Amino acid sequence: MREILFRAKRIDNGEWVEGYPVKYPSGEAEIFKECGEPPDILLRCEIHPETLCQYTGLHDKNGKKIWENDIIRVENSADEGTGQVEFYGGMWYVDKGVNNSLYDIMMYDDEAEVYTVGNIFDNPELLK
Incomplete structure (x- = not known):
């Protein structure tokens, strides 16, 4: 569960x-x-x-919980970028920050490098 x-x-x-x-x-x-x-x-x-944010059930590469409205950095062989975590269509995505499209963070694996770098409330400048 x-x-x-x-x-x-x-x-x-x-x-x-x-x-x-x-x-x-x-x-x-x-x-x-x-x-x-x-x-x-x-x-x-x-x-x-x-500022209410839901926990995604996922952790980044450092073991830190990933929350809705977090800003995360994705770096792997196929995808790279920084974006905001959002719930869309029944799934958690990084919005438009990775290859300028939605990136399904539920699908990342050990080869993906996903790091939480901040959130939209404390660090909105990270999305610019």
């Missing part, structure tokens, strides 16, 4: 937090993170909803 996980930037300090999102009718959004230590079993963090 695949791991379903989200991350977003906290409102109070701007740091990234991973967990499970909740959006209230008021429009406020929080992420709940399991801490596992009683009495604080859940850590509740108010987040910027526009």
